[in-house]
Amino acid sequence: MVNFANFREIGRKIVCVGRNYKDHAIELGNAIPKKPMIFLKATSSYVADGKPIVIPPGCENLHQEVELGVVISKEAKNIQKDQWQDYVAGYVVALDMTARDFQNEAKKEGAPWFLAKSFDTSCPVSNFIEKSAIADPHNVELYCVINGAEKQRSKTDVMIFDIPTLLEYITKYTTLAPGDLLLTGTPAGVCRVLPGDVIEFGITGIIKSNVTVQ
Ligand SMILES: CC(=O)CC(=O)C(=O)O
Ligand SMILES: [Mg+2]
Numbered sequence: 001m002v003n004f005a006n007f008r009e010i011g012r013k014i015v016c017v018g019r020n021y022k023d024h025a026i027e028l029g030n031a032i033p034k035k036p037m038i039f040l041k042a043t044s045s046y047v048a049d050g051k052p053i054v055i056p057p058g059c060e061n062l063h064q065e066v067e068l069g070v071v072i073s074k075e076a077k078n079i080q081k082d083q084w085q086d087y088v089a090g091y092v093v094a095l096d097m098t099a100r101d102f103q104n105e106a107k108k109e110g111a112p113w114f115l116a117k118s119f120d121t122s123c124p125v126s127n128f129i130e131k132s133a134i135a136d137p138h139n140v141e142l143y144c145v146i147n148g149a150e151k152q153r154s155k156t157d158v159m160i161f162d163i164p165t166l167l168e169y170i171t172k173y174t175t176l177a178p179g180d181l182l183l184t185g186t187p188a189g190v191c192r193v194l195p196g197d198v199i200e201f202g203i204t205g206i207i208k209s210n211v212t213v214q
Contacts, residue, residue: 002179011179014183017183023154023188024187024190032160038170045117045120047211068140070137078171088131090130091134091137093202094126099115100192134203134206198213199211
């Protein structure tokens with residue numbers, strides 16, 4: 001019996017979706033995607049419990065991105081949309097920490113986003129949320145508050161690509177494994193974080209978590 005509360009130790013990859021909220025694509029001047037835009041974070045990005053986010057060397061514009069995460073329950077390849085629920089063990093709320101200056105430089109050069117997205121501590125996550133605690137993951141509210149000031153708040157019903165569509169698309173190309181995490185993209189309100197900031201992130205009425213920036 002797999003204990004999914006330990007998904008960080010079990011999973012092999014963190015698959016992320018970019019530009020999945022129209023308002024966020026617009027705030028960064030990006031086109032609205034016609035198909036899911038996928039990238040990877042290494043599992044070494046997870047922040048250990050009680051530890052801070054460490055700004056990567058040379059980064060001068062680190063952003064937070066609050067996102068709904070889906071923890072995968074079993075090996076998943078070529079999932080059909082109507083079977084998606086069978087592959088969900090539960091959920092988390094996460095921060096897809098992004099070195100925006102590194103990302104902008106990479107975009108200009110047509111280079112990979114790896115260092116912008118996958119530096120150590122770039123993925124703080126909440127505790128595991130049992131699947132039964134979220135009746136419909138497309139009908140929850142994500143939020144992020146920094147030093148008491150609200151920065152992000154959005155319902156997940158405005159995601160461009162819903163979870164069944166994402167799982168069908170991703171598993172055409174790559175096999176997901178138990179404990180893998182799918183991050184479903186961020187809504188508008190990303191901003192620069194600084195040393196000493198306290199970031200609270202959560203799903204209204206379901207879970208909250210916090211992390212500091214060192
Ligand atoms: C522009 C981005 O960093 C894409 C991303 O991660 C997102 O959530 O959107
Ligand atoms: Mg993101």
